[in-house]
Amino acid sequence: MRLLAVPVRVDALWLATDRTATGPTADFTRLPYLDAVTGRDANTDERFLSDAILPAPFQQDLLLPAGIHLHWSLPDALTRLTHVATTGGTRPAVDLPRVPNRWLVTRTRPDGVQDRWVVESDALTDIDRGSVVHPLLDADPRGSTGRPWRYLGRRLPLSAWPGTPTDRLAALTALDYGEPTFAAFYPNSSSVFGHHDEEYGAVAPPDGLRYDVVGWYVETADDELLAALSTAGDRSWSDTLADELGWSVPDNGGIPPARMVCFGRLTFASSAKRAPATGPGAAQESWVWVANTASEALAAHLGAVLPGVTETDTEELLEALTFADELESSTLDLPVRLAQARHESSFGTVAAGTVWTVRRQDDPLDGNGDGSVDGNGTGLGPVSVEQRQARERLTLPAGFGDLLVALNEAQSGYDAAAAEVTGARQRIFADWHRYLVCAYPQQGRSDYPDPDLVAMYLRREVSALAGRLAALGSWPPVGTGTGLVHRLLAARQAAEQALDTVNVAASTARSRFALQQVPGTPYQLANEPVVLLTGAAATPSDRYGQDGADQPDGLLPCAVLDVPGLAGADLGGPAGVRRLADFTGALATKLAAAEPDHPGLRSWTDQPWHPVLLHWEVEFFPARAGNNLDPAGRDFDPDFVTTNYTLPYGDRELRPRPENDVLDTGANVYAGSTVLSAAARPVLSTRILRYLRGTPLARANDERQAAGLPPITADQLDADPAPLLGWCAAQTGDPRLGTLAAAHRHLAEHEESNLAQSLGGFNDALVMRHLVRQLPIIDPTGFASGRALAALVDQAVAGQGRHAPVPLSDFNPIRAGALRLRRLRIVGSFGVGYDVDVDQPRTTSWLTMPNRPTWVAMPPRLAVPARVRLDLLDADADAVDRPVSGLPDSSPVCGWLLPDPLDDGLRVYATGGDWLGTLYLAADPAQPGRARWEAAPDGPVTDVGLIGNLRLRTVVERLRGLGASGLADFLTGLDDALEAVGPADPGQHQGRAMLIGRPVAVVRLALDLTASGLPAIHQDWNVFRQDLGRTGRETNEYPSVRFPVRLGERGRLGDGTLGYWLEDGRGALGDRYHDVVTLAEADGDPPLTVGIDLPARTLTVLLEPAGAIHATTGVLPTVSSRLDPAHHHEALARLETGFLAAPVLTGADTLGLVTPAADPDRVWSWRERDGAGWVETTEPPELADTFPTGLTAREGWLTLRQQSPA
Template sequence: MPVRVDALWLATDRTVTGPTADFTRLPYVDASTGRDADFGERNLSDAILPGSFQQDLLLPAGIHLHWSLPDALTRLTHGAATGGGAPAVDLPRVPNRWLVTRTAPGGAQDRWMVESDALGDVDRGGVTYPLRAADPRGTTGRPWRYLGRKLPLSAWPGTPTDRVAALTALGYGEPTFAAFYPNSSSVFGLHDDGYGAVPPPNGLRYDVVGWYAETADDELLAVVATAAGPSWPQTIADELDWSVPADTGGDAPARMLCFGRLTFAATAKRAPVPGPTTDSESGVWVANTATEALAAHLGAVLPGVTETQTEELLEALTVADELESGVLDLPARLAQARHAASFGTVASGVAWTVRRQDDPLDGGDEGAPVTVPQRQARERLALPGSFGDLLVALNEAQSAYDAAAAEVAGARRRIFADWTRYLVCAYPPPGAREDYPDPDLVGWYLRREVSALSARLARLGSWPPVDTGTSLAHRLQAARQAAQSALDTVNATAAATARSRFELQQVPGTPYQVPNEPVVLLTGAAATPSDRYGRDGADQPDGLLPCLAVELAVSEADLRTATGVTRLGDLLAALATKLATGQPEHPALRSWTGQPWHPVLLHWEVEFFPARAGNNLDPSGRDFDPAFVTTNYELPDGDRELRPRAEKDVLDTAANVYTGSTVLSASARPVLSTRIMRYLRGTPLARANDERTAAGLDPWTADQLDDDPGPLLDWCAAQQDDARLGTLATAYRHLAAHEGSNLAQSLGGFNDALVMLQMVRQLPITDPLGFPAGRSLAALVQQAVAGEGRHAPVPLSDFNPVRAGALRVRRLRIVDSFGIGYDVDTDKPRTTTWLSMPNRPTWVAMPPRLAVPARVRLDLLDAEAAGRALSGLPQSSPVCGWLLPDPLDDGLRVYAADGDWLGTLYLTADPAAPRQAWWQSSPQGPVTEVGSIGNVRLRAVVQRLRGLGADGLAEFVSRLDESLDAVEPEDPGQHRARAVLVGRPVAVVRLALDLEAPGLPVIHQDWNVFRQDLRRVGRESNAYPSVRFPVRLGEHGRLGDGTLGFWREQPDGTLGEQYHDVVTLAEQDGDPPLAVGIDLPTLTLTALVEPAGAVHATTGVLPTVSCRLDPAHHHDALARLEVGFLAAPVLTEADAPALVTPAADPDRVWSWRERDGASWVEVAEPPELAEAFPTALTAREGWLSLRQRPTV
């Protein structure tokens, strides 16, 4: 099994970045004396975690070896779920015995044994390691011990020692444990002090052999144990991504051996100072995503293109499949997708729906085929409308339970933050006791919080609930049982007849959104991605790591003696020498050609400047102004992003400096390269192959392009009619030429820092030096926190829960696998055109975002149930009714939700009430007066429109027509052809618009604020939940948006005074009339919507959301929609009307209605005029109507 060996040569001692944590600073009680050790240090992570840019580890002169583990031993695997919970996450054990052999050019050898799992209490070069429950405790009482020891092979196995219970690549749970030498220098590394000031000679060689001390831990044996006989090579290929030569067969291996060799080459550059140098490609780019930053970089360096064009083109590839699925509104959809890509999602709980499960038509393996009557029964099968009430009640109960659970989690997090403050108060820095609150007061406050949490838990209840009760869990169970009982009844009757069944199913709830933390892209020599990690088999055609199955004359007993291990080393060395003569070079064999550079970490320091007007930095008032965002920013029509108001410099002079550390990634380049090539191998490749076929040439195949995409790229570059193809080809080639010069990562922890929190590895909740009361409090808090203790407070900062302002990069440092730091030049960072600031070219705009998870909800409401969401059943419809402009009769027709014609509002004054428009009921219609319209919301709309008067109604209809002219959905439905004759119906619907955040608000963590919190009931959040964010409902000019206008409803359910039509709002280009906030009540709207279009709600602060009518809500109604024309006078037959009518659709029929006294007489399908002139004529007055043909 090949492993990679790297060597850092230091001529002198060098200070580097230290390990992730210094556990020697943990407090404990000395086991021998019973006294407190390290008194004054708190049992908090901030005592053991180094700060960013801190370098406090001294690497002595000499050669530092560091070997990597095979990728398969560093990957998490999911085991079986237990107890109904989530699947367990496992990590393979790793080899824990390593023989290191140094061979000088003359052949002299020195050998050491590294025992990776050795635990000790004395510092003999081991790294500090926190003990877990299964690890031997030692004799000192410390919560940590030294891990790993190095012995000369001649002294091995040495004195017996304790062993760590389970050694993995993550060590104690740190992702960089094995990858970062300062974390694991004594575990997966070795220091050879034989070469310091004297450079290592040419031909110096290190061989590293690794194995498991116990075969029970061997991952290879665990995998091949599942294989059947000689099939083990395929099993390890499938499970471990390892390969053996094709002629390998026979019995499975007896154990796994790792081997790596590093030879100092004669041409090696023995630079005494490791690290890269700056080159022409070096640069810093900041964006919302890694690929966006890379697109901005390409836009600046590629010839003949503008930055904006290149960014939009490359970012369009992210959603290329979605954009190419339709041609409508491409620019708007691209802008919306780019904006949405700047957010991540956070799970929000679950929702319930009903799915029908049908038996297979052929009966499946056991049943008889489904009969024709059973198929017909399926077509008629539907759940009763009453079940919709049960489903809505179930989802409301689930939502209430999830919301309460989120509040419980928030309360637990607050308790943990206050626990960390308690420890600071109990163990303050020397001489600073008076600077902190009384620890007894803080302890009392913690107990009060735990008591309040208990009340929340009692209200929530546990799931599944036991016995009876009134908790939210009990209510959820009752709602679920009621819905299931109703389904059982249907399944036992009608569904059984159709050989179907209905099932309740859980689906993910609408997720919350959280803004991406800014991403930094580094280019140039310093940003060379490491080929040390995650690259096993990358240079192999099959993508597998090549291994060898060899037979060695070494027994299990030999692996426990120095003599046997020496023989093992000699045998593998001879094999390696033989492999060294082959081509290409085996991955286990490497030459040292210079100081290694494997970037692992990025230390960052940035400065954030918040928006000024209305922020929470005013000493006279620390609450946010509700108009904080709208005062500083505006939402231009058609834009997805909030923009600073042109007339003001919105930034405050007060800045906050934030620092952090994150693991670097090289994924941006391969991801973007893959997107480019995937696009070019679609339509462009088809075009190219059409041309080649027409010219008598063979088309290019996928295999040919895998080997060499050059011909396709050349063809793209030659296409004069589509410059985009040339740009993509140039970009692809640039990425290929500079594949080793870009790294990226988000500024991990930036959002947390804005709300004065830091998510770092936390220590167990204990007070090891405390008195009994303190330890009792620790136990109480530990039970209350229940795993939610991930964020520690950062009190010495500002509270910025609304992320609005600008960012400036102050410092960046790349840290390699040995802890060597390289400071990146940050004098001229660049950003995307979206985030650029013309007056401050090196700053990055931070458009308004909430630094915490939130979501905008835009929901259609049930037309017949006040304020209730749709159930999801066809019987639950959001359509209150329909309006239809009537240009022939100068009116506005009104229809019920089912399509029945109720009447018409004419653009003339009502003779009986001149200030109102004239209403006339439809012939034989169910309504005589507006006040008798059945649907409350439709009735309110008609009353409001009638109250506009003739002129006001005329203006309304004109604007409605103008709005409709700007809507042309891709799928207008089968009724659009009829619109030429009868017009375009408009749906009257109700909408609910809201901004939601899960759980409790984040709170201000400042010490002075906490002092005030100790003496009041609530917690301080600077009123950020009351900040309003503008909402633009509808997108005038976007053909697929069906929003025509809306009324805002009053709290009592009546319509607001003003109707907002999208045409006028777009023309004014002012602030939208709607705003949402976390603490603001839900907005309820009555809207007019083109039925085939979507309704979009844009806030800028969160991704655009949309909703649309389901075809089930309007298909049948539009089919039934009756259109009538007043025909008067008509000269026709005396005994019966005979009329000339336009051709109707097959499913439509003309009818004639005329009054006969107080009643109406209808003639269905009136006959055509006869060819002969009638002998008796009469003048008639009536309605010529086009309605749905009755079905027999």
């Protein structure tokens, strides 16, 4: 039989004596259950909760006995999740390959004597023989004890195998019951993918001692090789293995292998260190850096260790490389954009529902005849020129924007209610958790609430959830109703019906309009702090996810072996296994021939070290003033953030007020554990080379060419960057290049001694909850009423029970203060831990606390997903604050203002660009306290009250009320603001801009801070007692805390915010106009604040139309909004301006004027009054060559306006 030998890595931990280690991820033997033999409850001192079986961080309760502990890895292809189609092929599901369930372990002594054992990885038994514990899944055999768990895996000498028949696991995978570290962590899988040799304990393993491990599938139906080959199609079998599994085979001819076996060999080398397993680098120096991201921590580390550089400058330089693609076009405002990019990188996104839009869908152009057919199956042929032109003339029906807004409002309401339903389900699960604690108190604890009272509270919550579900409805709705889902369906049908009407006409152009769902603006959640570890302990493991990493083709080298006389069925019995065992030497020879330094053939030279877990413990010191720790009042002060922090202009981060001692002395201690991820390793060296491949490489090659040297190609740079790095180091005129060269060399030298990982679970800990895998909602030892309650709760939770409450902690939903590391422990694959020295941690320049160098500043962040919405409002919606629909006919522009320096006034224009009139810097004769208004020539708006748009009228009334002097001050500030805002396209219409100035858009917007779902609640036991007697839950009023908002970004190119008025709840303008330039120069607190529970703030903003509006809070990433070109391009093109020309000496009967050159689409016009009204002369003639005979003094308006279409 032909076999495919796939290498596995075998590691060995040698212990001279017993030692304690970190135990398995969960201890299922502590679960309560009804003993089927005795009929009595077992483990009655525990609750059926994950808390009962999960070890605490830093807990070490596993005793590893002396001897050699073997642990083998699985090929990467057998550990990766894949997406497969479910029934119908419409929805992907996640699948995990089966893994070999039989392993033959052969020990060969130096004298050639061999011992062999068979490890049955899928064996399920009820007797503890040192096997790991497996929680029973639905498909697993139950056994006869009534336990919810059984022992998994057993080992037998080959001479005694197969032994007594036993039950088998339904499906063995690398995750077993769903634990990500199952196969990777020896305490989880020691009897499944491991072997303990007791013989070599106090006696050190001799030189040349060898272990061979061979694994195979009992059933060919489980063999992943055969599953992959079944997808070959037209590919060769070797190409199929390369494509599907990432495996290479040197001899790709002949028939494909019939089975696969895994093989690994480990030989104790003569130079091996027989040292105790104390963890790596016990005597080596290690450092800890804390930052918002892995790249930020690494940049800070390099800034400290590289010679001759400053930490801050190096940190900023290396961080700029991280965002090089985004910042490539930014030069003048690079520091501003870099600061924003770094701030944004400290957040992650959380999905937030969907938004509806409309898209035009065209048939293919079909110029080559691609076979498009109509509904009758008739060929449509190529799209004609007339059809293409007709497509461009298609428009949506009138009023469709209102339907689209209504649809999005219905969708938003549905999504928000659905998120609250999820939050309610999670609260019910947390209270179920509390119920079990109350119903089954641990010995010596009797101060919990009455479980009957908690049960009644749970039923009340379930009833309230039913009300929420009734109001929400389920999609798709059935029949009629008043639920949110029915409103959503009605809004969608109304929009679709409107589109059906226009699509009848659009069909002739072979096009149609269709509704489309796109992701909504996501919520943002602050990243959990990241620790960068350096030194030997921080060596990332090459055991997992590295198959083929050292091969040119990136494939894992395998071998094909023919074993005569072996049939597939033989591998189920001793004879076939012995036959296979006789070929282990041939297997090793084959693998060595495939690759001299083959990953499956290894020598034991030292105790293995493969980091798998990180245990962490930190202290958090919250900001003091107004926090929720005051015994006299546990609610947050609404000014908690603004009292402790300020938002300096030009900064993206909230900074502690220097006059306050921000931190509270009462520290909160949080702890957790997380799986170390190889993907978290920084890749800064790659970014450095990518940058150097640009301009620096071109400059270096220019010098080399001048010196007669050949250029350095990109491929040569990738293979050997030393020549270019040497050139960079010599560039004394540009020290940045020398810094980059030094950084790359340092990274190359220490690439394998740094590991970055976030403190997973920190955000959840701040809100007193723990995200862990939860047990099913049952009460196995309870009375009938308890089991009925469990069924009721299980139905209500509906799979949303992911967070367990942590009542013995502190509630910090606003992460504002400082952090101090207390403990860090890296746990290796065998459970051996290494405690990292955290006495002198370092951090970035952004997070450094000058008076406390070992602490890390924690600027204000919300510990729950939230977002800032910046919505432009429809200018025509006077009665309601309705957002724009996103379509061209829904504009946020209420009108236009244009400073008129020639006539000392402010011109006012309608949304479409029609000139309405001018406010002059002169007192109104009838009302001296108000500025004078004059209608545009031939215009009907003789009074401000006649301006059609309510919002524009409100602004003009406010400006008129300033009086002549007040209006003059306003225009001075507006000119300064426009001067500070660079035009988006300085080369466009320069001549016209010199004549008419720069128009200013009057827009309205809504600014809102929202959080996802229901607010986080206080989980303390005393608080819960109070919650039992009231309708609401305790949040310490954190949703009412206000956060400052800076509107506009002076110094950032592309920001067009000039100033704004805050509006009250009735839409009236506030008393003050807030000029962005004046606010920036004052560097005080922004006048605008938002809060989760506060209503959205509406503002009227003056905006340079080509620029964006930026809103910065510090607590969340900066958000922005800008006008669609459709909302200002045509209006600005129509915008007409003019100036009074008086007196003009011209002929009595003819008009002759000297006018500047106009843009091609603009014409000059002369307007003057006669007895009947205004008379307009378009394109007045130039002055005649001869002096006019009859001079007449005329007075009129010289106007520049858009040329009428021909």
